[in-house]
Amino acid sequence: MDGLVVVLVRPRNPLNIGAAARAMSNFGVHRLRLVNPYAVAFREARSAVGATALLKDAQEFKTLAEAVADCSLVIGTTAVRNRALQHPLKRLDDGVADAVRNAGRTAILFGSEKIGLTNEDFSHCHWLVHIPTVEGHISMNLGQAVAVCLYELARSSSLREHATEKVQAATAGDIEQIHASGYVKPGNDAVAEKKVRRLMLRLNLRGMDAKVFLGMVRQIVWKLRQKG
């Protein structure tokens, strides 16, 4: 659980931020990151009686890309099942069992209370997980969803403590570098940007592969520019 990062994307409610931090303490996870939190909520959560050290040390980021830049595996959580998801969607226990094999830093993302993670957020994820809730009541409280996901991670970690096939996967930062190398100008074409990011993540590159790949892309872009 040491390499795990919990990322709350646009949380609104200080009680939920506090509850997420409490669940993290319970399961031995220490890195909390917030992307664009509602400022008042973050301040209130931090100054609450009994706020944990990990809540006080929580880091704030403007964009999700920055928040997961050092992570080699990014998992999104979603209540949605029938939306036309362009991402692999796994049941929590399957998604997490696969995750605990990752030797690098793993991020698990939770969206805002009202709308969860967006498609843009999903494009930063290797895969999505859903908690097996019942039809008609699929949406969990944020603090409870964090607790359930961290429980499943703790459970799976202890089951696979001696798993051997850990690989050093490429971090999201490596991938963003490839992706920002000129093939797609970031911000210029959001759809293309998401597509490329998704493709990169699906390839499931190892750290060294990503560097080689980046070198190739740079050469191609350089050649193309020479011609143009």
Add this chain to the structure above:
Amino acid sequence: MDGLVVVLVRPRNPLNIGAAARAMSNFGVHRLRLVNPYAVAFREARSAVGATALLKDAQEFKTLAEAVADCSLVIGTTAVRNRALQHPLKRLDDGVADAVRNAGRTAILFGSEKIGLTNEDFSHCHWLVHIPTVEGHISMNLGQAVAVCLYELARSSSLREHATEKVQAATAGDIEQIHASGYVKPGNDAVAEKKVRRLMLRLNLRGMDAKVFLGMVRQIVWKLRQKG
């Protein structure tokens, strides 16, 4: 999950009662029972905006014995690991995997926010489960603990949906009847009462066995009284 009953023993905080009800909705559990709740908390939770039907239908009991009388399997939750527990203590996933084989009604108990379940509460349980939290932060928020336990039950149920070896176990009411048959006068000797209840539960009687056993005990008590 249909046969499942969630029992909150002496809950104090309306937010936690509401959170427990929400997690129950998420995992398709409909029976909520409260033993001696703090009256103001129960009233507030029920009248809260968005309070679910299951919260409004929640039943209140004076004693735990009454609350679990129709249950053939009673599982207690505890954060404690090193107290001299006189009950089998299982990790949540093991304890729940064993529970989903029960064909009758199963109760899962959660203690109050401050002190959890007492030894007296434990004496009504077949076994106890603990969530694998880390040393120094073992105690979970009540609403989050309920969510984690129900998640594990839902997960295990779906894994064992086709399990066949379901047996009709004796209900706690059957056991209480044996136990109130005269061998121990309830209330007279609390230690003996707890010991007998523990023994009865360990025997893991089936419904029919319990009736036969009760007949035997009654005969013995009757004979002894004749002599005296």
